[in-house]
Amino acid sequence: MTRVGAVGFDLDGTLFDHHASARSAAVHFLGSLGVVSSDSTLESWFAAERQHFERWRSGEISFAEQRRERLRSVLSPLGVHVPAGDVEIDDLFSEYLRAYESSWRAFPDARPLLQSLRASGHRIGLLTNGAEAQQLAKLRRTGLLVEFDVVCTSERIGFSKPDVRAFAVLASELGVEPGACLFVGDDPMKDVAGARAAGMQALLVDGEGRRELPIGESIGSVIAGSAGAR
Structure with a gap:
């Protein structure tokens, strides 16, 4: 890993x-x-x-x-x-x-999670199938935009999840190989299967907020496992 x-x-x-x-x-x-x-x-x-x-x-x-x-x-x-x-x-x-x-709102743990990952030295990217203008507006309204190094919308890059080319663009703009990127999403096909097909690690979360384990803990477990791998 x-x-x-x-x-x-x-x-x-x-x-x-x-x-x-x-x-x-x-x-x-x-x-x-x-x-x-x-x-x-x-x-x-x-x-x-x-x-x-x-x-x-x-x-x-x-x-x-x-x-x-x-x-x-x-x-x-x-x-x-x-x-x-x-x-x-x-x-x-x-x-x-x-x-x-x-009614726009981020999940309460979203911004603290991004800030924590950045503080630990990780590059942070977004890959969304939504329209460019609306998705950027959501990020600005919720205060999330400033936390990202890279924002990729399907409208801008020309590829949509689960197309492996969309994930390849994300990795390229983040400046890492796909295998060094963990992708987190709520759709088992578009997010998880797509990311894995592109060579990334992937984590599935509950899209309606019924999360038994906070996202940060789940991400931390994956990152810790990768750090300990040889």
Whole structure:
């Protein structure tokens, strides 16, 4: 096992509490439309988010269109009128977006963890499949941006997780070989399988915050194991 010299992170569900932020925003947004946010309604919301975000990530539709499709998928079956025009539906989505942005939050342990890793001499990187402008805005709002040596968004580098080329870019920008990088994320395929296929060590965390062991302790165990390896 190669000694860990850098740690890469996913953002949403790993350092940034997307689920809590989006859930709070969806409850507010749907309530403004007269819809009671039941468990099934919220599951439909998140299912549409996953489906159409992946369509954008694969290049099938534009970023704006994946937002429109999310509203069409969820609101029409609930009997809520969805505007036909792009401008009007974009205006409707902006109401959700304002609620989402006002709910943005990092996990409480995120910034102290990054600061601790930096203090111990590790390079710190981010690799996210999100859109450049929005992901950077999240990092600024939560105070995380200043903690990273490298920020790689799929939109900027041209590759998305789990493509091994995305992880290769991260390692290159961090100035380490892939084997000297530990990648931490909440998706078993995009984050963990992708990182391992690229030659990195990987750690899976709970994306909805139900963490039996703090991320820092888990990362520390991996780093300690790599330091003791010969």
